[in-house]
Amino acid sequence: MHQPFGDIAHQYDLLNDLLSFGIHRLWKRRLVSRLLLSQPNPKRVLDLATGTGDVAALFSRNIPAESVVPLDPCKPMIERGKKRFPHLHNWTVGSAESLSLETRSISIVTCTFGVRNFQNRKRAFEEIARVLEPGGLLGILEIHPIPPKIRYTPFRFFWTFLLPKIGMLFKKQSAYEYLRDTGAGFISSEDMIEELSYAFELQTHEKLIAGGLVSLLVFERKNESEITHE
Numbered sequence: 001m002h003q004p005f006g007d008i009a010h011q012y013d014l015l016n017d018l019l020s021f022g023i024h025r026l027w028k029r030r031l032v033s034r035l036l037l038s039q040p041n042p043k044r045v046l047d048l049a050t051g052t053g054d055v056a057a058l059f060s061r062n063i064p065a066e067s068v069v070p071l072d073p074c075k076p077m078i079e080r081g082k083k084r085f086p087h088l089h090n091w092t093v094g095s096a097e098s099l100s101l102e103t104r105s106i107s108i109v110t111c112t113f114g115v116r117n118f119q120n121r122k123r124a125f126e127e128i129a130r131v132l133e134p135g136g137l138l139g140i141l142e143i144h145p146i147p148p149k150i151r152y153t154p155f156r157f158f159w160t161f162l163l164p165k166i167g168m169l170f171k172k173q174s175a176y177e178y179l180r181d182t183g184a185g186f187i188s189s190e191d192m193i194e195e196l197s198y199a200f201e202l203q204t205h206e207k208l209i210a211g212g213l214v215s216l217l218v219f220e221r222k223n224e225s226e227i228t229h230e
């Protein structure tokens with residue numbers, strides 16, 4: 001399951017820049033600024049599916065590095081991250097579905113381009129709600145299926161055809177087919193908001209490109225008494 005990222009870990013950052021024309025950096029900065037505006041002094045930040053640590057490193061520009069926990073199940077991605085950001089201390093190998101963190105110990109959780117890789121989204125969302133303190137924030141950047149309006153535009157060509165071909169150039173076509181297919185088979189931002197609504201109140205919903213291909217979402221964790229359990 002985590003093999004695709006293990007295969008491309010050493011090229012992940014370069015490819016991320018190439019495939020998004022570097023825009024993913026702006027989106028990540030935007031998400032972190034938005035979160036720190038609401039919570040300027042978070043006591044602990046968890047960056048889930050951190051990959052090579054971009055978002056964790058952005059937080060460490062504003063809060064002590066010891067307060068930031070970059071977490072990912074893929075060891076090669078973590079190893080790459082440690083080389084890029086040696087000042088970050090709390091690198092943790094782990095999955096969103098089973099967090100080795102104390103209940104209500106986190107002020108902000110982020111997950112950029114990671115939710116679609118969760119094996120069990122419901123379990124992962126429950127874990128996020130568990131570790132976040134009431135009033136804590138959850139920030140998500142995610143890629144969704146191509147919105148119907150742009151289904152027959154160059155975006156579709158890029159995403160379904162060109163992306164795996166670029167992967168082929170890097171001799172990792174299957175990894176890029178995996179990235180494309182997990183995006184295409186994923187839910188819309190509206191459905192994700194609905195799935196999270198039992199424990200999280202939506203604060204921000206931005207559709208960043210192409211009418212919703214990428215979304216920026218910020219949620220506030222509800223108080224215990226407001227959380228609805230099935």
Ligand SMILES: C[S@@+](CC[C@H](N)C(=O)[O-])C[C@H]1O[C@@H](n2cnc3c(N)ncnc32)[C@H](O)[C@@H]1O
Pocket residue numbers: 002005016048049050051052053054071072073074077094095096097111112113114117118119
């Ligand atoms: C597309 S990368 C995103 C990395 C980074 N957040 C970024 O925005 O550049 C997706 C990451 O999700 C991680 N991942 C896969 N399954 C996961 C899970 N169950 N829990 C947490 N992270 C997971 C992968 O190992 C990979 O590093």
